[in-house]
Every structure is written in structure tokens, then in C-alpha cells.
Amino acid sequence: MNExxxxxxxxxxxxxxxxxxxxxxxxxxxxxxxxxxxxxxxxRAWVVNRYYYQCRIxxxxxAFMSRVEDPALRRAWRSRIxxxxxxxxxxxxxxxxxxxxxxxxxxxxxxxxAKGVLPATRFAVDAYVRFVRDxxxxxxxxxxxxxxxxxxxxxxxxxxxxxxxxxxxSETISYFRHRLNEAPKDVQFGLTWVLDHAVTPADQDAAAxxxxxxxxxxxxxxxxxxxAYIAPGNIPPGAWRPGEGLAP
Amino acid sequence: MNExxxxxxxxxxxxxxxxxxxxxxxxxxxxxxxxxxxxxxxxRAWVVNRYYYQCRIxxxxxAFMSRVEDPALRRAWRSRIxxxxxxxxxxxxxxxxxxxxxxxxxxxxxxxxAKGVLPATRFAVDAYVRFVRDxxxxxxxxxxxxxxxxxxxxxxxxxxxxxxxxxxxSETISYFRHRLNEAPKDVQFGLTWVLDHAVTPADQDAAAxxxxxxxxxxxxxxxxxxxAYIAPGNIPPGAWRPGEGLAP
Numbered sequence: 001m002n003e004x005x006x007x008x009x010x011x012x013x014x015x016x017x018x019x020x021x022x023x024x025x026x027x028x029x030x031x032x033x034x035x036x037x038x039x040x041x042x043x044r045a046w047v048v049n050r051y052y053y054q055c056r057i058x059x060x061x062x063a064f065m066s067r068v069e070d071p072a073l074r075r076a077w078r079s080r081i082x083x084x085x086x087x088x089x090x091x092x093x094x095x096x097x098x099x100x101x102x103x104x105x106x107x108x109x110x111x112x113x114a115k116g117v118l119p120a121t122r123f124a125v126d127a128y129v130r131f132v133r134d135x136x137x138x139x140x141x142x143x144x145x146x147x148x149x150x151x152x153x154x155x156x157x158x159x160x161x162x163x164x165x166x167x168x169x170s171e172t173i174s175y176f177r178h179r180l181n182e183a184p185k186d187v188q189f190g191l192t193w194v195l196d197h198a199v200t201p202a203d204q205d206a207a208a209x210x211x212x213x214x215x216x217x218x219x220x221x222x223x224x225x226x227x228a229y230i231a232p233g234n235i236p237p238g239a240w241r242p243g244e245g246l247a248p
Numbered sequence: 249m250n251e252x253x254x255x256x257x258x259x260x261x262x263x264x265x266x267x268x269x270x271x272x273x274x275x276x277x278x279x280x281x282x283x284x285x286x287x288x289x290x291x292r293a294w295v296v297n298r299y300y301y302q303c304r305i306x307x308x309x310x311a312f313m314s315r316v317e318d319p320a321l322r323r324a325w326r327s328r329i330x331x332x333x334x335x336x337x338x339x340x341x342x343x344x345x346x347x348x349x350x351x352x353x354x355x356x357x358x359x360x361x362a363k364g365v366l367p368a369t370r371f372a373v374d375a376y377v378r379f380v381r382d383x384x385x386x387x388x389x390x391x392x393x394x395x396x397x398x399x400x401x402x403x404x405x406x407x408x409x410x411x412x413x414x415x416x417x418s419e420t421i422s423y424f425r426h427r428l429n430e431a432p433k434d435v436q437f438g439l440t441w442v443l444d445h446a447v448t449p450a451d452q453d454a455a456a457x458x459x460x461x462x463x464x465x466x467x468x469x470x471x472x473x474x475x476a477y478i479a480p481g482n483i484p485p486g487a488w489r490p491g492e493g494l495a496p
Contacts, residue, residue: 055317062312063314074310075333082326133314
């Protein structure tokens, strides 16, 4: 291995270590969810709040594309929006998430209204969209690399939900199965792009900081969820409460 | 016709009048271009500068989508980006414009670099992208309605170029033929959206102002082109000069 490819490998390892140490698969909420320890209301709270993250992702990706001068890079990125928004021929991730909402007994229109989302969730997600809109492209791409760590959590989630919850069928949790296929192609592109473009130590630090920031965005959402609906269970004013937003 | 549909029709007529009075088909540059009065260098100057507008359009549309919360509206808008950027299966408008560049003897790489673009062109186009990113959605959509007036100018241009210039063939000017098909579907959607959403006088004024602004953006580009390359012919420092950026 020559010096340059060794440096590249070391940088990739550094990025992967951020995931090992900070990705939200380590958050206690996920252990609870995947082991069947959540009540249906706790699952509902998760579905309501995680929707806000999902529905902002295509806006985040459009914000990214609005700053990209290279048509080839825009073309490569465009499929992310299609994966979430869908097309006439193909359902997208947002529609699949609303199926999950229906399966857990929520009114999909209520969930899609994003009423009842925890303020802390909004703050975290909005910070991510702003980050991608305002920071240099390298940091914007690097912040997407949490997808590197997503296949493992999606596989655990599919198995855990199917085993422990009555609402879970391959149809109702199809969102996660699709992400298992979509995320790897996106992240391979993003990882290669970051490795190609972050060559100086300063750029590598910036990319690592961006990925760290993104793990904070994901973690903060689960902290807020845990605090409101698990322990200590203090639901803030205006946030979803059990019994609200149920399917008619 | 009831009162509401009369008001709607009057508002649509007001928007169309803006085009009749201010759209850049009335600019003397277009009369010159379409009648065969341009030298090849003047055509090249137009191709170099107009490229900057083309290449910013998908960034403008992504900026719009980054602010749209409704997946259905994003889906309807997405095809604009595809039309310009193309896909693996289908060439886009930017690639077609670079074909035109090649046909007039320019190096497509030079044109794609956007070196030599007139500063006034950059200022006008960048103002448009910022407008769509920062102003309310209604104004952003209304500013796209210059497409209402585009089919006429495209038809005139196709006929004029084919009649008067050796470089023009149905292949080299395919950009305009495609826009003849693409623009009407986009603008019908945009017009309906604006008519649906601009109901109060204040909103109608805002939409009319946005469309007026956009006609200014287009007109200013041609004024700069005319000033630099036709009369008085003062090319500003750093801008493209005849002989530069030619195909090798």
C-alpha cells in the first residue's frame, strides 16, 4: 500500500470509528424498541417524531443540489429525493413511513401534518437542513455518511419489530427493507466523494466534524423521545400525547 | 362567469400583459439574432453567456424544492431538474446547449467552465437564484412564469437560426425544440398553482412583481450582451473576447 492509499484508508477508518462510538444504534431507545420493550404508545411517539426527520430529508437533499455546480454530481444525488418522494410509478419512503404510521394505529394525516413533533426534534432536524444548506459542500456530503452505519440498525430493526410487535409485517415495515437497498448505493458514492475531496488534514478534520455533528442530530432526537415518553416521561407542552392523532 | 372566476381570469390577463410588455422577445438582440444579423462571434458571445443562465436553472429549482414541504409539489417540480441535467438514459438541456456551443465553434469545456461570462449576466442570474431561495414560495413560483411566453420565442428562434446560420441544424439546435415540449407542461402547472394561491390583492401584487422581476433578469442579460458585443461594443475586463475558448 503506498503512502497515499494508506492515508486514505486511515481517514476512512477514522470516519467509521465515529459511527462505532456515536451512531444512534447505541442509544438505549433502540435497544428498547428492537427488543420489544416499547409500549404501542412509545412506538407511536417514535413514528410521529421520526416522520419529521424523514420528511425533511428530501428538502435537505434539494438544498444540497441547489449549491452543486456540477450536473454529474447533481444527477448522482437526485435519486435520493426520488427514493423519499417517490414517483407516479413508485411509492417513496415518505409514503412508506405513513403506512407504518397507519399500522401502529395513527392517522397518517395527523402524522404528515407534523403536529405534535417534539420541539427538540424540530431543532435538531432543522439544524441539519441548515447545515447542509450553509456549510461547504465537503461537510454537507460528509454529514450524509451516517448512512454507512444504517444497514446494521435497519437489519436489527426489521428482525426486532417482526419478532416482537403485532403491527409489524413485511408490508407495514417496508420502509426499512427499501432503505437496506437504497442506502448502500448512496453511501458508497458519498464515501468515495469525501475520500477523494478531503485530502488535507484540515479538510479531513472538517469532514470528521460534520459526521460527528450528524451523529449528534440523530442522538438528540432519541434523547428527546426518551425523555418525553420513556423516562422520566415529561411530555413538553404541545407535543403528541397518547390518544392523540389516532386513526378514525 | 361568476365573480371568482372573473377575478381569476383578470389576474391571469394581468400576468400575461407583463409578458407582452416586458418579455425579452422584445429586446433588439433577439431581432438581430433571429433575422440573421449576428456575426458568428456575436452568436458565440450569446452562447457563452446564456449558458450561465441555463446551468443555474437546476440549482434554482433545487433551491425551490429545498423549501417545499409538500412531497406532491416537490414531485411535480422535480422533472424540471431532470429536463436540464438529464439522466443515464436521456440527454438534458445543459448537454444540448453544449452541443450548440460546439456547433458554433466553441470548446464545450470552455463554455461549461463559465469563464468569460459577463459580470452583469452573473449578477442577474445569481439574483434570480437568490430570489427563489429567499422569497415566499408564491413569488418563487410566479417568477418561473416567463415560461408562458417562451414557446413563441423558441419557435421564432428555431426558424430564424435554421434560415440564417450555417451552424444551425435540427441536431445542433435541439435544445430549443425540447424546450418547446418541456416548457408548456411546467408552465401550466406553475400558472395553475399561482392562480390558486394568489387570491388576495396583496398576493396578486406580489406575484405580478415577481414575474416583473424575472423579466428584468432576462432583459438585463441581453442589455449586457448587446453593450459588450454589439453596440457600443465595450467588452468589460475578463469577459469573453472573440478568438477565445474556440474548439481545439
